[in-house]
Amino acid sequence: MSVIENAQDTTQETEEQFRLLVQGVTDFAIYLLSPAGIVTSWNAGAERIKGYCRHEILGQHFSCFYTEEDRTLGEPALVLATAAKEGRIEKEGWRVRKDGSRFWAHIVVDAIRDDTGSLIGFAKITRDITERKEAAAALEKANLSLFQAQKLESIGRLTGGIAHDFNNLLTVISNGLEVLARQSRTPLDMKMIDGMRIAIDRGSTLTQQLLSFARQQPLQAEVHDLNELVRNFEPMLARARNLATRVELEFRSQHACALVDAARFETALLNLVVNAIDAMPEGGTVKIVTDSVDTEEPLSAALPAGQYIRVSVQDTGIGMPQEVLAQSLEPFFTTKPVGKGTGLGLSQVYGFATQSGGDVLISSEEGKGTAVNLYFPRTEPAETLSIPGATAVETVLLVDDEPEVLGLSSEMFKSIGYEVVVASSAAEAEDILRGRTDINVVFSDITMSHGKSGIELARTVRLEYPGIKIVLTSGYPLAALRREHGTIGEFTFVHKPYRLADVAKALRA
Incomplete structure (x- = not known):
């Protein structure tokens, strides 16, 4: 070869x-x-x-x-x-x-x-490489969801702290007005005082909205059938619509029980319906749909696999671009004209849903409409939450580390006939208790910058002076206080900024 x-x-x-x-x-x-x-x-x-x-x-x-x-x-x-x-x-x-x-x-x-x-x-x-692309997309979606949750959590902590400090400032102003109003005043003086009271009320409402977003708003949670809540609230929703819009209800699940604060739920629902109507300037339909969702996969960073009741408010309006949708839950963000909205509606809804153990997921497409979906863990009937009442007192030991609050609150207590002893810390209060036997009640702020907290002081008083009644106060909401200090349900609580009527009710109940 x-x-x-x-x-x-x-x-x-x-x-x-x-x-x-x-x-x-x-x-x-x-x-x-x-x-x-x-x-x-x-x-x-x-x-x-x-x-x-x-x-x-x-x-x-x-x-x-x-x-x-x-x-x-x-x-x-x-x-x-x-x-x-x-x-x-x-x-x-x-x-x-x-x-x-x-x-x-x-x-x-x-x-x-x-x-x-x-x-x-x-x-x-x-x-x-379809599987690889889908896995990358799922990872990106999870990262975006986690980033959004972390961002809202950070904003929530910031707004909660601001609301607390703002409540202290409002308390100083409110208490000062109460003292001034009890003195002899001209009609013009009273008119100005009434105007300032209205401003305080608005400021207090603002702090409550911020606390709601921060998931620090005290909730009176009970097990409710959400179908019934929506059905019973329909007349109020109907009043919110105009001649060019209509509101429709659709109940896809026979049983829709969840642990919610009914009043907060109705407020959230009304906020969403008003937003939906505003998004349909030419008219359209707002549909409220409740259904049961069973999922084996997490729905969001805040919604693990499980059973949920979904309440969806859907409109046929102008929709939202993606950059607006990404910021829609942030406080004070709004696309409405000046004077038409505070930007706190959706943030309140978000705070309420997450504080109730759920979440808010929004889908929107420009020109086709928006669906805001509230998810709540499905539950069986359970006992309601309650706060015990207070008892009557005659001599008050007032404890607060803010000098302005301490001074004006002292005058307010005196103006309704109580003897007042003041202390700027828990340690000073304990010294006073050891030296006096005429204290009937300790009225103390919970969060103090140095030394023991008001909770620790209250527990010391409960142990060593069982005959003394205890009333606690704070600009922070009960939910945040419980997370930091544990249960405080054993003590009467008055929220800052408190009014004369609130204090009198607590002391004379």
């Missing part, structure tokens, strides 16, 4: 081994194209990924693998032109199988040239 014959046999053997190698690959679609894009070879991986048998696809143009949108844009021709010019192209995109289903593909196209440099075709490799 000649050397030439041996070389020919070796070449044929190598080519056959290469053909068997390519044909045996099933994770990649490997095939050749003519310079015009006609399929000229086909391996087993191509058949598995794309669904075409060899005899079905040979001789067909490779553009059949592209989506209709990409073909319209000239994507197949652009890929070949780029590969011919650059020698190689690598990219990702949607591709279509024989059955019409789509998959996300990673493709590489190499230009093939002969010894003279003339283009004789293309080698194309395609890999189905």
Whole structure:
């Protein structure tokens, strides 16, 4: 056998081994194209990924693998032109199988040239990476959800602290007005005092809205059938609509029990309906839908797998762009004109839902409308939460580390006939208790900057002076105080900024 014959046999053997190698690959679609894009070879991986048998696809143009949108844009021709010019192209995109289903593909196209440099075709490799893309998308969604939850949590802590400090300032002003109003005043004086009282009320309302967003608003939670709450509240919702809108109810679940504060739930529902009506300037339909959701996958960072009652408020309005949707739950963010909204409506709804153990998920599309979905853990009937009453007192030991609050509160107590002893810390209060036997009640702020807290002082008084009654106060809400100090239900509580009537009721109850 000649050397030439041996070389020919070796070449044929190598080519056959290469053909068997390519044909045996099933994770990649490997095939050749003519310079015009006609399929000229086909391996087993191509058949598995794309669904075409060899005899079905040979001789067909490779553009059949592209989506209709990409073909319209000239994507197949652009890929070949780029590969011919650059020698190689690598990219990702949607591709279509024989059955019409789509998959996300990673493709590489190499230009093939002969010894003279003339283009004789293309080698194309395609890999189905749909699972990898879906996993990356799921991870990105989870990260975005976590970031949003962390952002709202940080804003909540900030607003809760601001609301507490603001409540202390309001308490100083409110108590001063109470003392001034009890003195002889001209009609003009009383008119000015009444105006300031209105301003204090508005400021107090603002702090309650902020605390609601911060999930620090005290809730009177009871188990309610949300279907019944929505049905009973329908007359109020109907009053909120205008002639161009209508409100429809749809109850998809027969039993929709959840642990909620009924008044807060109704306020949240009214906020959402008003927002929905505002989003439909030309009129439309607001639909309130309640249903039961059982999920084996987390719905959000705050909603693990479980059973929920979903209350959805849907409108057919203008919708929201994604950049607006991303900020929609933040306090003071609003797209309404000046004077038409505070930007606290959705943030209050968010705070209420999350404090109730649920969450708010919003979907919106410009020109098609918005759906705000409230999720609450589904539950069975349970006992309601309550706060015990207070007892009567005659001599008060007033404890607060804010000098302004201490001074004006002392005057307010005196103005209604009580003897007052003041202390600026728990340690000073304990010294006074050891030296006096005429103290009937300790009225103490809970959060003090130095030494013992008011809770610790109250527990010391309870242990060592069981005959003394205890009333606690704070600008922080009960929920936040319970998280930091544990249960305080054993003591009477008055929330700052307190009014004369609030104090009198606590002391004389």
